[in-house]
Amino acid sequence: MKKVLRLLFYIVVVGYAVITLGPFIWSIITSLKPTSELNTFAVNIKHLTLDNYKMIITKFPFLRWFINSAIVAAIVTFGNILFNSMAGYALARINFPGRNLLFMVVLALMMVPGQVVMVPTYILLSKLGWVNTYMGLTIPFLTSNFGIFLMRQFFLSLPKELEEAATIDGLSRFGIFFKIVLPLSKPALATQFIFMFTGNWNSFLWPSLLTSSDDMYTLPVGLNSFYGQYYQFWNQVMAGAILLTLPTILIFLIFQRYFVKGISTTGLK
Amino acid sequence: MEAKMTMKKRYLYEALSGYAFVLPFIASISIFLIGPLIYAFIISFKEFSFLNPEASRWVGFANYIKLFSDPTFKRALLNTTLYSLGVVPTQLIIALILALIVNSNIKGKTFFRVAYYIPTVTSTVAVSVIFLYLFKADGLVNVLLAKFGIQGPAWFNDVRFALPSIMMMAIWSSVGNYMVIFLAGLQDIPSELYEAAEVDGANKFQRFFKITLPMLRPIVFFNLVMSLIGTFQVFDQAYVVSQGTGGPLDATMTVVLDIYRTGFRDFNMGYASAMAFALFVIILILTLIQRKLFKEETY
Numbered sequence: 001m002k003k004v005l006r007l008l009f010y011i012v013v014v015g016y017a018v019i020t021l022g023p024f025i026w027s028i029i030t031s032l033k034p035t036s037e038l039n040t041f042a043v044n045i046k047h048l049t050l051d052n053y054k055m056i057i058t059k060f061p062f063l064r065w066f067i068n069s070a071i072v073a074a075i076v077t078f079g080n081i082l083f084n085s086m087a088g089y090a091l092a093r094i095n096f097p098g099r100n101l102l103f104m105v106v107l108a109l110m111m112v113p114g115q116v117v118m119v120p121t122y123i124l125l126s127k128l129g130w131v132n133t134y135m136g137l138t139i140p141f142l143t144s145n146f147g148i149f150l151m152r153q154f155f156l157s158l159p160k161e162l163e164e165a166a167t168i169d170g171l172s173r174f175g176i177f178f179k180i181v182l183p184l185s186k187p188a189l190a191t192q193f194i195f196m197f198t199g200n201w202n203s204f205l206w207p208s209l210l211t212s213s214d215d216m217y218t219l220p221v222g223l224n225s226f227y228g229q230y231y232q233f234w235n236q237v238m239a240g241a242i243l244l245t246l247p248t249i250l251i252f253l254i255f256q257r258y259f260v261k262g263i264s265t266t267g268l269k
Numbered sequence: 270m271e272a273k274m275t276m277k278k279r280y281l282y283e284a285l286s287g288y289a290f291v292l293p294f295i296a297s298i299s300i301f302l303i304g305p306l307i308y309a310f311i312i313s314f315k316e317f318s319f320l321n322p323e324a325s326r327w328v329g330f331a332n333y334i335k336l337f338s339d340p341t342f343k344r345a346l347l348n349t350t351l352y353s354l355g356v357v358p359t360q361l362i363i364a365l366i367l368a369l370i371v372n373s374n375i376k377g378k379t380f381f382r383v384a385y386y387i388p389t390v391t392s393t394v395a396v397s398v399i400f401l402y403l404f405k406a407d408g409l410v411n412v413l414l415a416k417f418g419i420q421g422p423a424w425f426n427d428v429r430f431a432l433p434s435i436m437m438m439a440i441w442s443s444v445g446n447y448m449v450i451f452l453a454g455l456q457d458i459p460s461e462l463y464e465a466a467e468v469d470g471a472n473k474f475q476r477f478f479k480i481t482l483p484m485l486r487p488i489v490f491f492n493l494v495m496s497l498i499g500t501f502q503v504f505d506q507a508y509v510v511s512q513g514t515g516g517p518l519d520a521t522m523t524v525v526l527d528i529y530r531t532g533f534r535d536f537n538m539g540y541a542s543a544m545a546f547a548l549f550v551i552i553l554i555l556t557l558i559q560r561k562l563f564k565e566e567t568y
C-alpha cells in the first residue's frame with residue numbers, strides 16, 4: 001500500500017513537470033522544423049535546422065525588437081533596483097516627517113490597477129512627444145510600489161547594529177546605504193531583479209500602447225504582430241516565442257538559488 | 270546648549286537624507302501615477318476624446334450610468350468574473366500542493382522547483398502563441414486526444430471553449446508564482462511544531478490540517494488577494510488569442526480589453542476612464558471583503 005502511494009506521488013511529481021516543460025519542448029522542436037514537415041508529428045532529427053531563427057532575424061525585425069526590449073528592460077530594471085531600494089530603505093530606517101503617511105500612500109497605490117491611468121499617461125506622453133520613443137517606454141516605469149514594499153520589509157528584517165556602528169564611525173546615510181546595507185541585501189536584490197526584469201521584459205499592454213511603428217516595438221509586441229500576419233508559419237512563430245522566452249529563463253536559472261530565500265526574507269506574505 | 274544644537278542638526282540631516290532617498294520615487298508617482306489618477310477621475314465625468322480635446326464636455330455621471338446598460342461591458346464583466354472564479358481557487362490549490370511537494374524530501378527537489386516555476390517567468394505573449402499552436406483544431410493536443418477516441422474541440426476558436434482555454438493557460442503560467450510564496454511560508458513554520466505533534470501521535474493529515482494550514486493563513490490571504498487582483502486585470506492572453514477583438518462573439522472580451530478598445534480604438538476616453546474606475550472599485554470591494562472574512566475567522 002505504502003509503495004503504491006509512493007509510486008502515485010512520483011507520477012504526480014513527474015507528470016506535472018511534463019505539463020510545465022512539455023509545451024516548451026514541443027515549441028523548440030517545432031522551431032527547428034523545416035516548413036515542409038510542419039504538418040507531420042514525426043520528428044526527423046536529420047532535418048532539424050536553425051533556418052527559422054535565421055529567417056526571423058534577417059527577413060523580419062526580430063533582432064531590432066530584441067535589442068529594443070533589452071535596452072528598455074535594462075534601464076527599467078536598473079532604475080527600479082536603485083530607486084525602490086533607496087525608498088524602501090528610507091521607509092524602513094530613516095526618521096523623517098511624513099514617513100508613515102508615505103508608506104500608507106505606497107500601500108494604497110498598490111491597489112490601483114495600472115489601467116486606470118492608461119488614458120492620462122498616454123495623453124501626457126504624447127504631449128511630451130515621448131510616444132514611440134525609448135523615453136516613453138522607460139521613464140514612467142522607473143519605480144514600483146510593489147518593489148518598494150518588498151525592499152522595506154527586507155530592510156526591517158536586517159539587524160540594525162552594523163548601521164549603528166557605521167554611524168559612530170562617521171559614515172553618512174548614503175555611505176551606510178551603499179557600502180554596508182546593499183552588500184548585505186543580495187537575496188532581496190536578486191529577487192527584485194528577477195521580478196522587475198521579467199515583468200518588464202514580458203510587458204505587453206503598455207508597450208503596445210506606447211509604440212506605433214514596428215522599429216520601436218518591443219519583442220512581445222513584435223511577436224504578437226508577427227503572429228497576426230504569419231500565423232500559418234508555426235515554425236517561425238515558435239522560433240520567435242523561444243527567442244522571447246530564453247532570456248527570462250536564463251536569468252531565472254542564474255539567480256534562482258537566491259530566490260526562495262529572497263522571498264522569505266522580504267516578508268512577501 | 271551645544272549638545273542641543275548638534276542634536277537638532279543631526280535630526281535635520283537625518284530628515285533631509287530621508288527626503289533625498291525618497292525623492293526619485295515621489296517625483297515618479299506624482300507625475301506618472303497620482304497626477305494621471307486625478308486626471309482620469311476628472312475626465313470620467315466628461316465626454317472626452319484625445320483627438321479633439323476642445324470638443325470635450327461635462328456629462329456628469331452619464332458615463333457611469335451607461336456602464337449598466339452597455340452590453341459589451343456587461344459581457345466583459347461576466348467573462349472576467351467567470352475567469353476569476355475559475356482561475357483563483359484552482360491555481361491556489363495546485364500551487365499549495367506543488368509547494369508541499371517541493372518542500373518534502375524528494376529526489377531532484379531543485380529540478381522540480383525550477384521546472385514548476387519556469388512558466389511563470391515566460392512572457393504571456395509567448396505562452397499564448399505556444400498554446401494556440403498546441404491547441405489548434407489539428408494540433409498536438411487534439412491528436413493525442415484522438416488516440417483515446419476523444420474528438421477535441423477547436424479550443425480557442427470555439428465560442429464555448431475559448432474562455433476556459435484562456436483560464437487553463439493562465440493557471441498553467443501563474444501557478445509557479447503562488448507556489449514559491451507558499452514555499453517560503455512553509456519554510457518559516459518552526460519544525461518544533463511538527464516534532465511535538467509527532468510525539469503526540471498526530472498523523473500526516475492531522476498535521477496538515479492542524480498545523481500547516483493554520484500557520485499558512487496569512488500567506489493564503491496574501492495569495493488570494495494577489496490572485497484576485499491579477500485575474501480581474503486579465504488582458505494579454507485575451508488580446509493575443511483574439512488579436513484584439515475579444516472574439517469569437519465576445520467570448521474572450523475582458524474588462525481591461527474593453528477599456529483598451531473603448532479608449533484607444535474608439536477614442537472614447539472619458540467612458541474608458543469611467544470603466545477603469547469601476548474596475549478599481551470592484552477590486553477594492555473584493556479585497557476588503559476578503560480582509561474582513563479572514564479577520565473574523567481568526568477569532
